[in-house]
Amino acid sequence: MKKTDLLFIPFLISFVATSCQSPEVKPYQIPKEDVEPHIIQLASDDFMGRLPFTEGETKTVQYLAQAYQTLDIEPGNGESYFQDVPLVSILSQPAPSMTFKSKDNAIELKGLEDYVIWTKRTDSLLTINDAELVFAGYGIVAPEYGWNDYKNIDVKGKIVVLIVNDPGYGTEDVSFFRGNTMTYYGRWTYKMEQAAKQGALGTLIIHNTGPAGYGFNVIQNNWNTSRLSLDIRNNPIYQSMFEGWITQPVASQLFTLAGLNETELLEKAKKSDFQAIPMNLTASTSMTVAAKYDVSKNVIAKITGSKYPDEYIIYTAHWDHLGIGAPDEKGDSIYNGAWDNASGTAALLGMAKAFKEDAKPERSVVFLTVTAEEQGLLGSAYYSQNPVYPKEKTVANINLDGMNPYGKMKDVALIGMGQSELEDILNVELEKVGRYSSPESTPSAGSYYRSDHFNFAKIGIPALYIGTGIDHVEKGKEYGKQLESTYNSQIYHKPGDNYDPAKWDYEAMLGDVQLLYEVGKKLSNSTAWPGWKEGSEFKAVRDSYMKR
Incomplete structure (x- = not known):
């Protein structure tokens, strides 16, 4: 019998029952000071747009390894924080x-x-x-x-x-x-x-x-x-x-x-x-x-589980962006990538600290920041073909690619809605804070296949990816759509993707970061193996090897 058949059906029941057995405890809250300084640094001109094969890459991966080491998070690839990714330009x-x-x-x-x-x-x-x-x-x-x-x-x-x-x-x-x-x-x-x-x-x-x-x-x-x-x-x-x-x-x-x-x-x-x-x-x-052949690097850190150290929840974010290019109308030529994806990379560091300081997880939690996403999801593709942790032992992937800087939303966009049972766990967490999930605004664009979680999905690992919602708490959906449209037309993949403390709403961003932290936390302290939903093109892949 397959693990997904055995374990997911009672998952939400046991999940809710377990929650009811314990007194309500205020959850650990990831603070702004555990995320913002990393965004400021990673999106600074000094990091030159974080393009692979440049000095910007060297600075970025060294910064990340040092940050995990400072947090006392162990290396995730044996004794190393790095996984070499051979590439060709x-x-x-x-x-x-x-x-x-x-x-x-x-x-x-x-x-x-x-x-x-x-x-x-x-x-x-x-x-x-x-x-x-x-x-x-x-x-x-x-x-x-x-x-x-x-x-x-x-x-x-x-x-x-x-x-x-x-x-x-x-x-x-x-x-x-x-x-x-x-x-x-x-x-x-x-x-x-x-x-x-x-x-x-x-x-x-x-x-x-x-x-x-x-x-x-x-x-x-x-x-x-x-x-x-x-x-x-x-x-x-x-x-x-x-x-x-x-x-x-x-x-x-x-x-x-x-x-x-x-x-x-x-x-x-x-x-x-x-x-x-x-x-x-x-x-x-x-x-x-x-x-031209060269080697780039994925950065991997890990917190070993207390009960099930050989079962893994893997968080991903890509550290790379587009480097230095043609100047825009303001003369800015550095593609700093503050939102895409210094925000997700910094959020992983904030989550790592939370998992370290909060109750230690029973399953191992891995923090994987990958290279060359902007070049075709290459760092995560290499990892999926050369996994440090076996796919059969990987419970789920949770991907962070651009965290909400716009303002508080009632919803989150569930990219690829209907794919995996991870969505049901997310919805439980959303309900707790009076929010809901909605389909992505343009499902025909296939966004589920355009970020690093996709390479985990291809090898059968259930993968969760959310985007910024559009139902603005104060100004409604039309305003939220306008924010999304402005970002796509004026900021996305342009030198204007800079960190602006006057415009970024950290309460909104940390709300979404907290949601994904809670999903991973629940999974890391569970014995359940959520799977793919019927109709997902990845279900057969997982079913082919997840057997007891």
Whole structure:
């Protein structure tokens, strides 16, 4: 029998019963002075935007290790606070155009304007000569939905053209790929990974702002820029020659060039009996590549459990940000990343002190600050592939990526609502303080697959991630939405993400930090193993190895 079957059903009952057996004790409160100084330091200009492979990284990881040591929190990787993360920086410089040919005609597309491509390969020169194109719908293989867009077709050595998001987008049917809430299968990273598994030479995803969750301008930022990837030289796997996106108008041109009815094809792709089809087109282009290998670091600290030291609750936050870049209109070129994610990193230090000074946990609690989240969740990906603590012994992951600085909210946004039973534990804690959870404001954007908890989910570990709510205590939801919109348009991934003590609301921030502390505290003093909910794409992974 599976642990999740055995243990979660009575979990909340025993959890509530245990609470009722003890007199009400005022919980330990994480104070501002245990968090704010760390945000000030980590988001200072002196840390230069905390970009991996820079002096900013060196200062950051040394600061974190010293902070845990000062708190008398033990190293989390044997005798070390560090886990080396081998990475490669790849600068792809594509040719300025790509040519597509049919039997009778050809069109030439402009790089950056019409498409963006890059590579994970490290060959100095990559050449695509008359590679065949295949339209493979959404590029999804999902047995639980009876779905396989690659059935009855061989795409080895070919370029697959794919639709962004998943077939549920635009429907109200939550049982069909969860409706408008993006599943893992809708993420562009999944599509590219699956195409590589199928042996595709390259991937071109058709961009559409609604289902993608962002404009094509965001994708254009990847043109001729360096991207980090995991160094796989010691464990090589097949990588497609290139990955990329094309605009919707360009996709329409390609369908016309191929003599295909675009509207009809896109509609057919929404059904499980869809068959991928050769487009009878070829593509040609090239790119030069410069690769540099280096090692970044995850920082790991631990408090060993008093009763169950070999069972683990892992808190995560990413320490990295974007470094130094082009100056903004004010001349500021340092991407300090105060909210994203000095706030989450500092909160972990505050939680570590709380676990140290409050009642010692019965299970071990791990504080993992990871590298290169902004480069594609690479630090957490490396950890998930090379775990310090076995996945079979890891109870849960709780991720902190940007803590609420706006003001007190009645709600918290539950990113990926309906995924795991950790949500039920969070809701108990929310009810205690007169708050509630709400779905994320744009579930179609797939935010559950865009932070470090996702790599724990991929290996089956239940993972919890919350965002700032929008139901402002004093000014309501419209005001909360306005705050969220202002942040996304004016601060997110810009030099303006600075620490501002006059604007940051620490009571609001610490309220959310306290919630996640309480969830972890309850788990760390329990014998229950919360699992995935029915319908989660990660449940089968966990069930496959969690057996007694």
